[in-house]
Amino acid sequence: MTVKSTIQEVKHHVGQTVRIGCWLHNKRSSGKIQFLQLRDGSGFIQGVVVKSEVGEDIWEAAKELTQESSLWVTGSVREDDRSQSGYELTIQGIEIIHITQDYPITPKEHGVDYLMDHRHLWIRSPRQRAVLVIRAEIIRAIQQFFDDRGFHLVDPPILTPSSCEGTTNLFATKYFDEDAYLTQSGQLYMEAAAMALGKVYSFGPTFRAEKSKTRRHLIEFWMIEPEMAFVEHEENLQVQEQMLSHVVQTILTNCAKELKVLERDITKLQNVQGDFPRITYDEAIQFLQEQGHEIAWGEDFGAPHETAIAEHYDKPVFITHYPTEIKAFYMKPDPNRPEVVMCADLIAPEGYGEIIGGSQRIDDPALLEERFKEHELSMEAYQWYMDLRKYGTVPHSGFGLGLERTVAWICGLDHVRETIPFPRLLNRLYP
Ligand code: 4AD
Ligand code: MG
Numbered sequence: 001m002t003v004k005s006t007i008q009e010v011k012h013h014v015g016q017t018v019r020i021g022c023w024l025h026n027k028r029s030s031g032k033i034q035f036l037q038l039r040d041g042s043g044f045i046q047g048v049v050v051k052s053e054v055g056e057d058i059w060e061a062a063k064e065l066t067q068e069s070s071l072w073v074t075g076s077v078r079e080d081d082r083s084q085s086g087y088e089l090t091i092q093g094i095e096i097i098h099i100t101q102d103y104p105i106t107p108k109e110h111g112v113d114y115l116m117d118h119r120h121l122w123i124r125s126p127r128q129r130a131v132l133v134i135r136a137e138i139i140r141a142i143q144q145f146f147d148d149r150g151f152h153l154v155d156p157p158i159l160t161p162s163s164c165e166g167t168t169n170l171f172a173t174k175y176f177d178e179d180a181y182l183t184q185s186g187q188l189y190m191e192a193a194a195m196a197l198g199k200v201y202s203f204g205p206t207f208r209a210e211k212s213k214t215r216r217h218l219i220e221f222w223m224i225e226p227e228m229a230f231v232e233h234e235e236n237l238q239v240q241e242q243m244l245s246h247v248v249q250t251i252l253t254n255c256a257k258e259l260k261v262l263e264r265d266i267t268k269l270q271n272v273q274g275d276f277p278r279i280t281y282d283e284a285i286q287f288l289q290e291q292g293h294e295i296a297w298g299e300d301f302g303a304p305h306e307t308a309i310a311e312h313y314d315k316p317v318f319i320t321h322y323p324t325e326i327k328a329f330y331m332k333p334d335p336n337r338p339e340v341v342m343c344a345d346l347i348a349p350e351g352y353g354e355i356i357g358g359s360q361r362i363d364d365p366a367l368l369e370e371r372f373k374e375h376e377l378s379m380e381a382y383q384w385y386m387d388l389r390k391y392g393t394v395p396h397s398g399f400g401l402g403l404e405r406t407v408a409w410i411c412g413l414d415h416v417r418e419t420i421p422f423p424r425l426l427n428r429l430y431p
Helices: 056-064 112-117 126-147 187-197 233-254 256-261 281-290 303-310 365-374 383-390 403-411
Strands: 002-004 017-029 033-039 044-050 070-079 087-098 171-175 178-182 199-207 220-229 278-280 317-320 337-341 343-348 353-360 396-402
Touching (some): 017 087, 056 087, 126 233, 126 256, 187 220, 187 383, 220 233, 233 256, 233 317, 281 317, 303 317, 303 343, 303 353, 343 403, 353 403
Parallel strands (some): 002 017
Antiparallel strands (some): 033 044, 199 220, 220 396, 317 343
């Protein structure tokens, strides 16, 4: 009896005959045997066609198959220690669905622009598949972490009347007769949600019209934004280290195969658990100056600064208490030192830069009003946000984890463009 299977599921069918819908990834032949590398999205497996054991028509069908041709294959499953998947298929039948001509991505090297133009096909390759599988697993691990701890998933709007992270990089659009912007961050809405549900998190796309062409910047990226009522600075950092440890350890356990495809040095990830090191902004400035960097107190860090600091540690490192001047309007000043705020950026190891930005929020209505004036923000647009302080204000904190930078780091990639199925970059809206 033949059972329908996927490549992933053949382990349950050793010794049986299975039928799998798949594509030809690659092929090699040694006269009387053809070795078909097959893929079906769930995995890769080698199928063996032996001329003396199959009919002439099946032998010829195998010969006809080109890269990315689609087919139904029937064969018996064997365990095979030498193969990457651990299993092999002895092919008994081939039904061709479609013969592909001139597939644009061949096993030879292609330039990045060419591959990006063919992103819709490039994602079929083993490396890109591995990245997207890990991305999905990271999302699952994050949601599991929060769901298990009494957080509720809340979806903030994408079309908004005002900004969250400053007005310089907003994507403007029309909302009928009104001006609207694509969201830069769901945070302000998540603060409202935390006052309703206690502990909440969002997961959604955010948009920044940043004119930055770096390996860390996307125009459209996905953020996870937890927000917690009755939580202050210290506890906020603890949630971040616990969440990230859970994510990294889950990926090490569940995605070992994919990390291997990416040739990721996993010893660099194994350390990511327990407490993370912390330094203050002041200490970071002093450290950088000692290392010969030209940076003065009050300036923000650039990528080389973050990398220099991160190189010092084998875990992600928190930089806390940045100058009030250079951070967002909603951050709560340190009561003992109002020139700095109770915030932290979490810097990933190995030069991947800031992956989390978070803070305790201002809960005092008078101070928040003052900040609106200093930042020249319209009180009218933020009236609803002021209401959160007017009606039962409480200490609260939260943070935003950038998904793509996290994927880039865990996968060990050179650029965030490979961490999202269809990246939106400064000069790219296609495909
Ligand atoms: O530090 P950011 O701007 O913080 C916020 O938006 C807060 N409102 C979050 C909060 O407290 N709820 O952004 C958070 C993270 C960064 O640490 C980074 O990982 C990612 O979002 N990020 C980007 N990722 C890719 N491309 C970009 N252009 C990004 N800008 C920020
Ligand atoms: Mg930030």
